[in-house]
Amino acid sequence: MESYQLKNGTKVFQYGLPIETKAVIAPKRKMKLKCDLDVKFQKDGTTISIELLSEDRIYGLGENLGGINKRGRIYESYCTDTPSHIEDREKLYSAHNFFIVSGKVVRGYFIDFPGRITYDMGYYNQKDINIKIYGQNFYIYILEGEDEKEVSSKFLEIIGKSYVPPKWGFGYFQSRWGYRNKEEVKKVYKTFKENDIPIEGIYLDLDYMDNFKDFTISQERFSGFKEFVEDLKKEGIYLIPIIDAGVKVENGYDIYEEGMKGDYFCKDKEGKPYEGVVWPGKVHFPDFMKKETQSWFGDKYQKLTDCGIEGFWNDMNEPAIFYEQEALEKAVEYAQKKLKNKNLDVFSYFKLKDNFTSLANRDSYYKNFYHEIDGKKVCNEKVHNLYGYFMTKSTYEALRKILKGKRFLLISRSSSIGMHRYGGIWTGDNSSWWFHLEQNMKMLPSLNMCGFFYIGADTGGFGGNCNGELLTRWLQLSIFTPLLRNHSAMGCNNQEPYAFTKKVLKNTRNLIKARYSLIPYIYSEYMKSVNHYHLMFQPLSFEFKDVLAKEIEDQILLGDQVMIAPVCIPNYKGRYVYFPEEMLEISFMHPKKMIGIRKKGIHYINYRLEDFKFFIRKNAMIPYVKSCKNLKKLDQKNLKILAYVDNEAIYNLYDDDGISYDFIKGKRFSTRIKIIKKENNYEIKVHNTNPSIKNIEFKIIDSENHITEKDISFINKNQ
Numbered sequence: 001m002e003s004y005q006l007k008n009g010t011k012v013f014q015y016g017l018p019i020e021t022k023a024v025i026a027p028k029r030k031m032k033l034k035c036d037l038d039v040k041f042q043k044d045g046t047t048i049s050i051e052l053l054s055e056d057r058i059y060g061l062g063e064n065l066g067g068i069n070k071r072g073r074i075y076e077s078y079c080t081d082t083p084s085h086i087e088d089r090e091k092l093y094s095a096h097n098f099f100i101v102s103g104k105v106v107r108g109y110f111i112d113f114p115g116r117i118t119y120d121m122g123y124y125n126q127k128d129i130n131i132k133i134y135g136q137n138f139y140i141y142i143l144e145g146e147d148e149k150e151v152s153s154k155f156l157e158i159i160g161k162s163y164v165p166p167k168w169g170f171g172y173f174q175s176r177w178g179y180r181n182k183e184e185v186k187k188v189y190k191t192f193k194e195n196d197i198p199i200e201g202i203y204l205d206l207d208y209m210d211n212f213k214d215f216t217i218s219q220e221r222f223s224g225f226k227e228f229v230e231d232l233k234k235e236g237i238y239l240i241p242i243i244d245a246g247v248k249v250e251n252g253y254d255i256y257e258e259g260m261k262g263d264y265f266c267k268d269k270e271g272k273p274y275e276g277v278v279w280p281g282k283v284h285f286p287d288f289m290k291k292e293t294q295s296w297f298g299d300k301y302q303k304l305t306d307c308g309i310e311g312f313w314n315d316m317n318e319p320a321i322f323y324e325q326e327a328l329e330k331a332v333e334y335a336q337k338k339l340k341n342k343n344l345d346v347f348s349y350f351k352l353k354d355n356f357t358s359l360a361n362r363d364s365y366y367k368n369f370y371h372e373i374d375g376k377k378v379c380n381e382k383v384h385n386l387y388g389y390f391m392t393k394s395t396y397e398a399l400r401k402i403l404k405g406k407r408f409l410l411i412s413r414s415s416s417i418g419m420h421r422y423g424g425i426w427t428g429d430n431s432s433w434w435f436h437l438e439q440n441m442k443m444l445p446s447l448n449m450c451g452f453f454y455i456g457a458d459t460g461g462f463g464g465n466c467n468g469e470l471l472t473r474w475l476q477l478s479i480f481t482p483l484l485r486n487h488s489a490m491g492c493n494n495q496e497p498y499a500f501t502k503k504v505l506k507n508t509r510n511l512i513k514a515r516y517s518l519i520p521y522i523y524s525e526y527m528k529s530v531n532h533y534h535l536m537f538q539p540l541s542f543e544f545k546d547v548l549a550k551e552i553e554d555q556i557l558l559g560d561q562v563m564i565a566p567v568c569i570p571n572y573k574g575r576y577v578y579f580p581e582e583m584l585e586i587s588f589m590h591p592k593k594m595i596g597i598r599k600k601g602i603h604y605i606n607y608r609l610e611d612f613k614f615f616i617r618k619n620a621m622i623p624y625v626k627s628c629k630n631l632k633k634l635d636q637k638n639l640k641i642l643a644y645v646d647n648e649a650i651y652n653l654y655d656d657d658g659i660s661y662d663f664i665k666g667k668r669f670s671t672r673i674k675i676i677k678k679e680n681n682y683e684i685k686v687h688n689t690n691p692s693i694k695n696i697e698f699k700i701i702d703s704e705n706h707i708t709e710k711d712i713s714f715i716n717k718n719q
């Protein structure tokens with residue numbers, strides 16, 4: 001075993017000869033260190049056990065179901081196309097192997113290994129974490145710190161900064177698998193416009209392709225694509241097409257032929273391109289572990305950027321495999337030969353059925369194909385969790401070249417840590433279930449801990465039929481998520497804001513408008529978190545150390561200013577909210593906005609469907625502006641501040657041009673606002689370098705519920 005130390009004190013233990021995933025980018029220095037972990041090598045892998053004390057809580061693991069506290073459950077890291085996120089689902093589309101154990105001491109662990117890992121986080125044996133790594137070559141990173149915040153910051157520091165989308169990526173996006181042609185897409189946009197609902201863009205699902213072939217456009221349904229994209233852009237609408245991992249096997253299809261000629265695909269045992277079946281039928285999977293494939297596939301995005309496209313979603317990149325031809329044939333053969341004319345009892349019937357229902361994403365398929373890494377043949381199973389990561393890295397690197405200095409929107413379904421530097425993620429095929437709304441909230445801090453900041457779930461739910469109440473409640477949460485996309489599956493009821501009643505339309509319209517009002521704040525919090533390596537969304541326990549705060553599972557913090565407590569239960573007209581300190585109740589739809597100070601403790605809060613509620617912490621403030629129909633129209637001239645100040649509050653509003661990478665070179669704007677409470681008044685100090693802000697309107701409340709209003713204008717003043 002080799003050991004190393006990173007600059008921020010992180011200890012690294014190397015077992016065997018690991019595959020370099022490049023999840024961590026901080027340089028490591030060799031150092032003799034003692035590992036206190038209980039690591040045991042076995043024939044088929046390695047086990048690690050970590051003792052759990054009764055007060056220990058576990059955080060992290062990114063995209064996974066379960067609580068904010070991950071203790072008492074089983075998880076698996078093996079990127080999988082899992083359409084049904086039921087209660088005991090152990091794995092989803094991504095593999096995020098960082099977690100923090102917090103109790104008497106706080107420690108973070110990152111297992112840098114691209115194959116399968118299972119975690120029993122005190123489920124069978126409450127006193128232990130039992131981890132199984134399906135291999136013997138890996139790194140373990142151990143991070144220590146005063147508290148969870150310090151440990152998560154240290155981790156963010158060593159894995160490098162998150163991907164940053166353009167500012168328009170923070171707008172509202174409508175999506176649906178099943179907008180079949182240009183007319184339907186246009187109709188969506190028009191209906192948004194007619195109903196005065198702000199919208200930034202529409203995602204194009206695979207309906208736009210010719211027979212599900214990547215980088216093609218259906219001439220029947222989307223002819224004149226370039227003009228179409230440009231026309232919509234003139235209206236302020238971006239189109240975001242999907243790209244799938246599998247390339248259709250079809251003579252005459254240029255991508256397939258180039259892939260064959262250039263030897264860019266994954267191989268089967270015999271060295272022939274591996275064949276799986278996905279949307280278009282038989283496909284080959286580009287071998288994204290090969291440099292040549294990365295640049296070849298990446299360059300293909302230009303076919304669409306040449307039409308004016310500036311954003312993509314990479315899908316089915318676990319990679320998802322519906323079936324292998326041979327497996328399907330066996331199932332059919334079994335059905336035909338063995339069971340013909342037989343009277344099936346329950347067991348034979350189940351066997352017959354399971355033969356078909358278990359066809360998708362079988363473990364055995366991932367043993368059947370190989371990548372080429374540095375000239376060596378490596379089975380997919382061993383590097384399985386890197387596929388979506390390397391696909392998206394290829395896209396990112398190509399788009400950086402193609403779009404020059406312009407930022408682009410890029411999300412992926414599958415990911416592992418490291419990919420966060422190249423794109424965001426949506427959390428896959430959830431359902432229109434209340435449980436998934438709650439899961440959406442719980443996942444936000446965990447995803448941040450693993451480096452992912454441009455995140456969001458399919459608002460309203462992907463599968464199943466959404467109703468107006470669920471969509472409204474879901475939006476009340478999604479307003480805060482950097483990626484805000486309403487997406488649903490083919491065959492489900494429509495779930496655009498206007499698909500329900502007039503009342504739902506009114507409520508959802510107001511919510512989307514509220515999102516646009518809050519974009520300066522959400523963008524600022526996003527960028528500051530990314531730039532300063534801290535979490536945008538935090539569990540309450542990261543800030544407050546009392547017993548209740550440690551256990552709260554249905555409230556989270558946004559930045560240092562806001563507490564979010566969404567309603568995740570149908571029929572509720574409000575909910576109990578725990579206030580770990582005095583906070584200001586905001587009712588954003590109310591003309592007054594400030595409802596009043598809530599004392600520390602538990603309070604029942606009225607939260608109607610027509611409202612939008614959140615809570616501002618003591619000595620904190622949030623900025624907002626007038627809403628707009630899309631971000632091109634964002635007007636920050638008149639900034640408004642809602643503040644709860646008892647002695648002193650400071651807020652630093654970050655901004656930049658929102659389109660270029662100049663912010664990396666330090667081209668940023670800041671509006672630093674300081675409010676100091678004096679006897680019966682407030683002293684306000686503003687240092688503003690943002691030329692688009694001309695005036696700031698303050699509304700400040702104190703613990704006694706006294707409201708003070710003030711106005712500061714920068715016009716003709718030296719800013």
Ligand code: GLC
Pocket residue numbers: 176177205206242315316413428429462487488489
């Ligand atoms: C996958 C995606 C989903 C998409 C569908 C069709 O299930 O996760 O978002 O709509 O494929 O492309």
